[in-house]
Amino acid sequence: MEISVKAAYDQLASDYEHNVDTKNAFNAHYERPAMVNLLPADLTNMKVLDAGCAAGWYTVKLLELGAEVIATDISKEMVAATQRRVGNRAKVLNLDLEKELPFENGTFDYIISSLVIHYIKDWDKTFSEFQRMMKPGGILQFSIHHPFMDIKFSKNQEYFSKELIVDQWERQGKLIDVPFYRRPLNKIINKTLDYFSIEGIVEPKPTIEFKSLNPESYERLIKQPNFLIIKAIKKH
Template sequence: MKTSIIAAYDKLASDYEYNVDTKNAYNIHYERPAMIKLLPANLKNTKVLDAGCAAGWYTEQLVKLGAEVIATDISTEMVAATQRRIGNKAKVLNLDLENELPFPKESFDLIMSSLVIHYINDWSKTFSEFQRILKPGGKLLFSIHHPFMDFKLSKNKQYFSTELIIDQWERKGRLIEVPFYRRSLSEVLNKTLEYFSIENIIEPQPTIKFKSLDPLKYERLMSNPHFLIMKASKKNDDVELPGQHSI
C-alpha cells in the first residue's frame, strides 16, 4: 500500500511542480487561501515542519514569511522538486511520517501538513511524534479530504470504518491510481483530541476567483465540501498522552 502511494506521487511530481501551482483551482483558490489565513502574519525565527511538502509551494511561502523550515516528503521525486524550488533556503528530507521522526523533543513551533494525513492508515504514531517534537504551546495545522466527500467513493458503505479507497486521477491523458484512507468525522476529531487541543475546524469555501474560473465546480463546492482543515495546539505537558515518549 505504501509503495503504491509513493509510486503515485513520484508520477505526479512533475504535474505538481509545473501545473498545480498555477492551474489547479482546488489548490490555488480553495485549500490554500484557507490554510494561509490561519498562519501568523509574521513567522520570523519560527521553526516550522512542512510535513508532506509535495513540490514545495508551502515551503516557499513559509520561508517568505520568515520561518526556519524543514520540509519532508515520502516521494523522492517530490523532494527533488522542492529542492529545485527552494534551493538552500530550507532543508528538505525524504521521510515517512508513519515512522519515528529524526528530530529532538520540542523542536518546532508549528507543524503544517497540507492534504497528506489521509494517506496514513493509523494516525497514532504520526500524531504521537508530532506531539513530541512540538514545543509547549506549539501548533499543528493540517488539511485532509472531507469525510463527507470521501464517503461517496466508499465501496463498503460502512461510514464508521476506516477504508482504503483507490481513486483515479487523470493527468496528461493517463490515469494514475491514488490510494488513500477514508474515515468518519468522529474518528478525525477524536484521534486529533487524543494528542492535541483543537482550536479551529474549517470547512473552506472556494474564493470568488474560483467562481469566475469555473462556476459549476464553485457551486458544487459550496454545497458539497471537499476539504477539512484543523488547527490544534499541543496539550499541557502534564497530561500523559498515548504513545508519548522522549529522546
C-alpha cells in the same frame, strides 16, 4: 505509508511542480487560501515543519513569512522538485510520516501538513511523533479530505468504518491510482484530541477566482465541502 502512495506521487511530481500552482483550482483557490488565512502573519524566529511538502508551495510561503523551515515528503521526486524551488533556503528531506522522524524533542514551533494525513492508515504513530517534536504550546495545522466528500467514493457506504479507497486521477493523459484512507468525522476529531487540543475547525469555501476556472465545481463546493482543516495545540 503504502509504497503505492510513493509511486503515485513520484508520477505526479512533474504536474505538481509545473501545473498545480496555477491550473488546479482546488489547490490554488480553495485549500491554500483557507490554510494561509489560519497562519500567523509573521513566523520570524519560528521553526516550522512542512510535513508532506509536495512540490514546495507551502515551503516557499512559510519562508516568505519568515520561518526557518524543514520540509519532508515521502516521494523522492517531490523532494527534488521542492529542492529546485527553494535551493538552500530550507532543508528538504525524504521521510515517511508513518515512521519515527529524525528530529529532537521540542524542535518545532509549528507543523503544517497540507492534504497529506488522509494517506496515513494509523494516525497514532504520526501524531505521537508530531507531539514529541513540538515545543509546549506548539501548533499543528493540517488539511484532509472531508469525510462527507470521501463517503461518495466508498464501495460499501459504511460511513462509520475506516476504509482504503483507490481514486484515479487523470494527469497528462495518464490514469494514476492514488490510494487514501476514508474515516468518519468522529474518528478524525477524537484521534486529534488524543494528542492535541483543537483550537479551530474550518470547512473552506472556494474563492471567487475558483469560479472562473471551474464554475461547475464552484457551485458544488459552495453547497458542500471537499476538505477539512484542523488547527490544534500541543497539550502541556
